[in-house]
Amino acid sequence: MTAAPLLELRDVRVSFGPEQAEPVLHIDRLVLRRGEFLGVAGQSGAGKTTTGLTVLGLTRHAGARVTGSIRLAGEELVGMPERRLRRLRGSVMALIPQNPAAAFSPVLSVGTTVLRALRLHGCTRAEARQRAAAGMERAGLPAAYLTRFPHQLSGGQLQRTAIALASALGVRLLVADEPTSSLDVTAQAQICALLAELRAEHGTGVLFISHDLALLAGLCDRIAVLHRGRVAEDRPAADLVAAPRADCTRRLLAAVPGAAEAGTGVRAEAGTGTRARDEGGRPGDGNGDRCGGGGRCAGGDRCAGGRCAHGEGTADA
Numbered sequence: 090m091t092a093a094p095l096l097e098l099r100d101v102r103v104s105f106g107p108e109q110a111e112p113v114l115h116i117d118r119l120v121l122r123r124g125e126f127l128g129v130a131g132q133s134g135a136g137k138t139t140t141g142l143t144v145l146g147l148t149r150h151a152g153a154r155v156t157g158s159i160r161l162a163g164e165e166l167v168g169m170p171e172r173r174l175r176r177l178r179g180s181v182m183a184l185i186p187q188n189p190a191a192a193f194s195p196v197l198s199v200g201t202t203v204l205r206a207l208r209l210h211g212c213t214r215a216e217a218r219q220r221a222a223a224g225m226e227r228a229g230l231p232a233a234y235l236t237r238f239p240h241q242l243s244g245g246q247l248q249r250t251a252i253a254l255a256s257a258l259g260v261r262l263l264v265a266d267e268p269t270s271s272l273d274v275t276a277q278a279q280i281c282a283l284l285a286e287l288r289a290e291h292g293t294g295v296l297f298i299s300h301d302l303a304l305l306a307g308l309c310d311r312i313a314v315l316h317r318g319r320v321a322e323d324r325p326a327a328d329l330v331a332a333p334r335a336d337c338t339r340r341l342l343a344a345v346p347g348a349a350e351a352g353t354g355v356r357a358e359a360g361t362g363t364r365a366r367d368e369g370g371r372p373g374d375g376n377g378d379r380c381g382g383g384g385r386c387a388g389g390d391r392c393a394g395g396r397c398a399h400g401e402g403t404a405d406a
């Protein structure tokens with residue numbers, strides 16, 4: 090049985106500037122199901138970020154005109170009053186930005202930001218504290234880090250704190266806009282594994298925006314490739330990278346290091362399958378957890394939450 094769409098975009102057009110301006114984004118249809126990872130790929134300027142921000146109702150702040158239909162769990166977002174949208178952002182959907190510092194005030198401890206967000210969405214003070222600490226623990230960070238200011242955390246730690254908040258809020262939809270592009274491969278793997286845990290625990294659907302097809306291939310169920318604001322192809326990740334149909338997809342694949350030698354097949358190098366713990370967290374066992382990638386992968390079973398992030402297969406393969 091096919092799961093009902095968590096998010097469905099239909100004939101969505103986004104334009105900036107004068108009334109008669111051509112839309113920079115025109116998506117006929119894009120669907121994300123509950124618990125699904127949908128990769129959104131495309132070269133620079135293709136419309137990836139605009140897609141994510143439009144779903145969250147944030148392009149309107151930049152003066153965009155948005156028409157068409159965006160339904161989240163059946164509720165229409167296009168034209169929704171800002172007040173209601175604000176309530177949904179944080180309780181039902183959230184953004185993990187490329188630069189996590191943007192999500193935190195530089196003059197507040199990250200804990201203050203996290204607790205405020207939780208209180209805003211109905212938690213009592215005690216509940217907020219408990220959920221924030223649990224979220225940090227899940228993200229592999231000591232709860233004591235909540236007392237730190239953003240500049241006292243590394244990019245990866247800050248990104249994990251942002252995900253800890255999303256986890257504490259139990260959001261159903263996460264828009265992750267290039268969340269790992271500024272991180273090293275270990276931190277990248279930690280973020281991917283964390284997102285996969287969110288999926289496993291809350292059934293969170295993730296719109297994962299990246300120009301990195303190898304990363305998306307290892308992490309996502311499906312990938313939609315955008316080209317000049319249109320969906321050029323939208324197919325199961327494995328099929329898309331094995332046999333790309335659109336020229337723009339082929340170009341993105343050609344840009345993956347090593348892809349030229351390996352033909353079109355991309356071996357995703359997204360995760361290492363291990364999740365390091367920062368001091369004060371649960372210590373890793375040094376071996377990493379075992380990978381669920383059908384026994385063919387040397388990673389851990391945290392490797393994208395049972396779905397192998399190494400392009401080797403899936404846990405139940």
Ligand SMILES: Nc1ncnc2c1ncn2[C@@H]1O[C@H](COP(=O)(O)OP(=O)(O)OP(=O)(O)O)[C@@H](O)[C@H]1O
Pocket residue numbers: 105106113131132133134135136137138139140151300
């Ligand atoms: N606020 C804005 N005003 C005018 N045009 C905009 C605005 N935001 C985005 N655009 C245009 O929309 C198009 C898509 O931009 P977008 O940032 O979504 O691309 P992208 O695929 O995320 O690119 P990148 O990978 O470089 O971040 C571009 O042509 C861009 O110039």
